[in-house]
Amino acid sequence: MKITLPEFSMAYEDQGHGQPLLFIHGFPLNRQMWQPQIETLYTSLRVLAPDLRGHGETQPTHAPYSMDMLADDCATFLDAIGVTQPVVVCGLSMGGYITLAFYRRHHARVAGLILAATRASADTPEGKANRDKSVEQVRELGSQPVVASMLPKMMAPSTYSTHPDLVTRVQKIMAVTSPEGMVGALLGLKERPDSTAMLGQIDVPTLILHGLDDQLIPVKEAEVIHAGIKNSHLHLLQDAGHLLNLEQPALFNQVVADFLETL
Numbered sequence: 516m517k518i519t520l521p522e523f524s525m526a527y528e529d530q531g532h533g534q535p536l537l538f539i540h541g542f543p544l545n546r547q548m549w550q551p552q553i554e555t556l557y558t559s560l561r562v563l564a565p566d567l568r569g570h571g572e573t574q575p576t577h578a579p580y581s582m583d584m585l586a587d588d589c590a591t592f593l594d595a596i597g598v599t600q601p602v603v604v605c606g607l608s609m610g611g612y613i614t615l616a617f618y619r620r621h622h623a624r625v626a627g628l629i630l631a632a633t634r635a636s637a638d639t640p641e642g643k644a645n646r647d648k649s650v651e652q653v654r655e656l657g658s659q660p661v662v663a664s665m666l667p668k669m670m671a672p673s674t675y676s677t678h679p680d681l682v683t684r685v686q687k688i689m690a691v692t693s694p695e696g697m698v699g700a701l702l703g704l705k706e707r708p709d710s711t712a713m714l715g716q717i718d719v720p721t722l723i724l725h726g727l728d729d730q731l732i733p734v735k736e737a738e739v740i741h742a743g744i745k746n747s748h749l750h751l752l753q754d755a756g757h758l759l760n761l762e763q764p765a766l767f768n769q770v771v772a773d774f775l776e777t778l
């Protein structure tokens with residue numbers, strides 16, 4: 516489905532009825548990464564999953580895309596499809612940074628948070644320099660080199676031999692990200708603020724999920740979020756890396772469903 520927003524058209528999934536659950540994808544991915552969640556959870560919830568600007572089937576706009584801008588896009592999307600009740604927001608990695616920005620800017624619209632494979636901290640100076648290198652690479656050579664360098668880190672080392680089909684699927688999802696979209700997101704990621712100080716102000720039910728074999732974001736980042744958010748729940752998943760929702764879909768869905776039942 517596609518909806519026209521003031522600045523661009525956004526592609527999205529909208530399935531099921533009841534409590535809305537908004538899925539926000541990571542970088543450089545799109546809503547297809549939530550397929551195992553959408554096809555299971557829509558039976559008891561209204562599952563929403565947009566493609567962020569410049570990702571998947573949503574057209575790019577001029578760079579940069581700050582996390583605040585992408586969070587506001589999600590709010591504009593909810594308005595456009597007529598969702599006025601508070602939503603549970605589930606973001607993975609960059610989607611988690613956007614989820615924290617959404618909470619900061621649209622607090623009254625949040626019924627709960629699910630933070631997967633993410634961190635509250637900002638980029639380190641080294642991380643920022645790497646973003647600049649990636650931007651240069653994309654401008655010179657297109658999206659492909661970034662896809663090639665990220666793919667071996669997106670999942671647990673074991674997943675590459677146990678689920679080669681999943682590796683191919685993830686590669687295809689990443690490969691459709693437009694160069695403009697990549698540059699926009701990379702520049703926004705680089706400039707995102709440190710959200711650690713706001714963790715103590717979060718007063719909605721919060722679930723934190725992290726793969727024990729995440730090669731991109733260490734488990735200790737999830738522990739920092741857990742320590743910062745009062746009454747939050749932390750689940751560490753075995754045999755799962757950065758894309759834990761795809762690597763352990765049944766377990767991920769079960770933990771999410773159990774959390775949602777408590778709301």
Ligand code: MLT
Nearest residue numbers: 541542607608609610731
């Ligand atoms: C993601 O998966 O969204 C990215 O790895 C996040 C990041 O690069 O910080």
